[in-house]
Amino acid sequence: MAKIEVNKVAEILKKNEISPAILRRVMEEMNLAVQAEPGDEEKPPAVKKQFVIVISDPDEKMPKHDFVGWVVQIPETESVATTLDRVYRSTYDHNTTKKGRLMPVKTVGEAFEHVPAKAFKEADVWVKTKTPVLIIKSDNQIPKE
Structure with a gap:
């Protein structure tokens, strides 16, 4: 699945004239989702x-x-x-x-x-x-x- 930056999503939503209250809620949820992902932690390099x-x-x-x-x-x-x-x-x-x-x-x-x-x-x-x-x-x- 393609990953997209939170800022780009915000720009797209603004361009499509989403109300500021909804935009703020969506942005808060996206920021929480990005911080909560444990899978993005870096693994130590594999032992050769x-x-x-x-x-x-x-x-x-x-x-x-x-x-x-x-x-x-x-x-x-x-x-x-x-x-x-x-x-x-x-x-x-x-x-x-x-x-x-x-x-x-x-x-x-x-x-x-x-x-x-x-x-x-x-x-x-x-x-x-x-x-x-x-x-x-x-x-x-x-x-x-």
Whole structure:
């Protein structure tokens, strides 16, 4: 819907010869309506995020085999080295809740699957894949025919 300034509406009403009493009442109501709109409050700017893939390599076989991992996002201004610490912090917080005490999370994979998004959000981590995804190695070359 198009927005129009209160002053322009007043000019249009004057041009169409509306009585001053009605014009004053309409202008007062419009000024109250403009002040009362809570939707015009400015939102804080969205946090810019970067993607990080956490690779599951419990046997330290990275050069030889394909792996599974999880895709997460952290704030763009933060170091990717802090990603696992953020996941650990979220998991510790979850394990202190009632649900976490009943079924504590013990591995990173369980954390991504079972810890609620609210706990991750408090640590500025946004999990994009709850189930692990396959990571394929590449030699970064396009083969020629």
